[in-house]
Amino acid sequence: MTEQKRLKPELEKIAGCFIYLDCHVVENTGENGSHVPQKCAVCGKENLNFIHTLENSLGSDDGPLEVCIKCARVLIGDVEWDIPGEAENELERKKLGN
Numbered sequence: 001m002t003e004q005k006r007l008k009p010e011l012e013k014i015a016g017c018f019i020y021l022d023c024h025v026v027e028n029t030g031e032n033g034s035h036v037p038q039k040c041a042v043c044g045k046e047n048l049n050f051i052h053t054l055e056n057s058l059g060s061d062d063g064p065l066e067v068c069i070k071c072a073r074v075l076i077g078d079v080e081w082d083i084p085g086e087a088e089n090e091l092e093r094k095k096l097g098n
């Protein structure tokens with residue numbers, strides 16, 4: 001199965017065109033302490049633990065894109081290290097430090 005590696009056409013078109021901005025933990029800040037649903041803007045994956053914010057480097061006016069880690073890795077293209085993964089690790093460390 002190569003399903004996981006195949007990109008959706010719309011994703012393939014914009015892959016590598018984004019700059020990594022930020023990563024944040026999805027907090028349970030809904031009313032009654034319910035989980036606020038977070039959805040990846042690209043693949044539609046729900047209930048994300050981390051949201052990665054990317055900016056279009058081509059100067060699009062669409063504003064920042066909030067995506068899951070998998071889409072973040074694809075969209076920022078080839079970089080020297082795993083920026084989204086590192087960002088999540090960093091946040092995990094901070095969380096444990098509390």
Ligand SMILES: [Zn+2]
Nearest residue numbers: 040043068071
């Ligand atoms: Zn995604």
